[in-house]
Structures are given as C-alpha cells and as structure tokens.
Amino acid sequence: MAFSQLEIDASQIEAMAKIFEEAKAKAPKAISRAISRTGAMTKTQVVRALTAQTGLKRPVIVRAVKAKPGAMSYALHSRGGDVSLKYFGARETRRGVSAAPWNHRQVFAGAFIKGGRFPNRVALGFGGQVMARAGKSRLPIGKRKSGLFIPKEMISGATAAAFLRTVNTVLPARLQHELQAILGGHAPA
Structure with missing residues (x-):
C-alpha cells in the first residue's frame, strides 16, 4: 500500500500575496508596455502583408498606415481613396x-x-x-x-489574418514577460 501526502505551506502563499500586492500598483504600466510593444510588432507584420497583398511598394504602405499608440490601446489606421x-x-x-x-x-x-x-x-x-x-x-x-483602396485592403485577406495572428501570439507572451519583470522574475500563476 502506497501512501501519498499533499502538503500546503501557508508561508509560500503569504510570500506570493506580498509580491502580487506590490505588483498591483505597477500592473497598468506593465500592461501598457506590453500593448505598445505588441502594437509595434503588429504594425510591422501588417505593412509586410499589405505590401504583398496590394502590390504597392513598401514605402508607400509605410506612409499610408499610421499607428496611434495610447496608454492602454494601440490603433492602426489608414485613409485614402482609389x-x-x-x-x-x-x-x-x-x-x-x-x-x-x-x-x-x-x-x-x-x-x-x-x-x-x-x-x-x-x-x-x-x-x-x-x-x-x-x-x-x-x-x-x-x-x-x-x-484598390488601402483602408479596405487593410481589413481583409492576408493583412487581417496577419494582424490577428500577431496579436494573438505576441500579446500574451509580452504581457507575461512584463508582469514577470515587475514581479522580480516570479511567474504569475
């Protein structure tokens, strides 16, 4: 007969509670940095995909796609006609x-x-x-x-897919990285 025992040490929970309490005030800054970095990486991928999708030269696309970073947001926008x-x-x-x-x-x-x-x-x-x-x-x-209208192309096809793929893969990893940085290397559970 095998015997197993699970033990919970309350001192570890208290230490984690202190770390999370300390991080609570710094969390918005970490989230903002994660969004900003993800936004910059997303813009790169959108420009790359839009260049291939439209047939326009990269400098034309770079001039057309504008980034608008905010405290807790990052927007890509474009305007223009035919x-x-x-x-x-x-x-x-x-x-x-x-x-x-x-x-x-x-x-x-x-x-x-x-x-x-x-x-x-x-x-x-x-x-x-x-x-x-x-x-x-x-x-x-x-x-x-x-x-061809750049704003219409920006929200369709391979460009929209590149945007969603980049945000879905990069944002969680960046957020975890930034939170670990403010928690002093402790991984959030």
Whole structure:
C-alpha cells in the first residue's frame, strides 16, 4: 500500500500575496508596455502583408498606415481613396499601360503615360501618372485609377489574418514577460 501526502505551506502563499500586492500598483504600466510593444510588432507584420497583398511598394504602405499608440490601446489606421496606377510599376506598351495592382500585372488598354507616336514618345509633364481619354475625342483626359483602396485592403485577406495572428501570439507572451519583470522574475500563476 502506497501512501501519498499533499502538503500546503501557508508561508509560500503569504510570500506570493506580498509580491502580487506590490505588483498591483505597477500592473497598468506593465500592461501598457506590453500593448505598445505588441502594437509595434503588429504594425510591422501588417505593412509586410499589405505590401504583398496590394502590390504597392513598401514605402508607400509605410506612409499610408499610421499607428496611434495610447496608454492602454494601440490603433492602426489608414485613409485614402482609389490608388493611381502610377504606384503599381506602370510602364507604357503599344497596347496601353501595363501595371500590377494586387500583385497581378495586366494591361490597361487605351491608357498612356507619354504622348506622340511610337517610338518617339515624349513625357507629357504629368509626373508619371497614367492617363486615359474620357471619350472619343482627344480631350478631356483624366487619371486612370486602379480600383484598390488601402483602408479596405487593410481589413481583409492576408493583412487581417496577419494582424490577428500577431496579436494573438505576441500579446500574451509580452504581457507575461512584463508582469514577470515587475514581479522580480516570479511567474504569475
């Protein structure tokens, strides 16, 4: 017959109670630091995923996605409209302008960047914007847009998944780390 005994030492519980009481005042600062660090890491992952998802260059995405850290929050936001084809590596061909919105290269027939007859095309002074005629006549002309909206892309697809995955994996670990730091290396139970 085996005999087992479980024993609870009240002095250990009293020591942990003192540690938690001391940490109580410092806990909001630890939570704030964990949220801030997680937010910064999340922004990196969102920028990376949004760059791959949209086909835009990284500096364009970095300018578009803004972080707003708070005491107990961290928000990522973006605003803007229909992105011009200029930002998708647009280049002129005989059939139109080739650009790659959503990382998928396609030809936009009838669009142009330069003026004149091939092969002696000259810049029109529109700063590399992709233009298209509004009707059958020569004028008026207007900018050709891609149909991609950064704010809409930010909350869908791989970008939304990257946001949720990063927050769900990093925040608990960071929170535990920050709490351990204020508890003097004692792991919270």
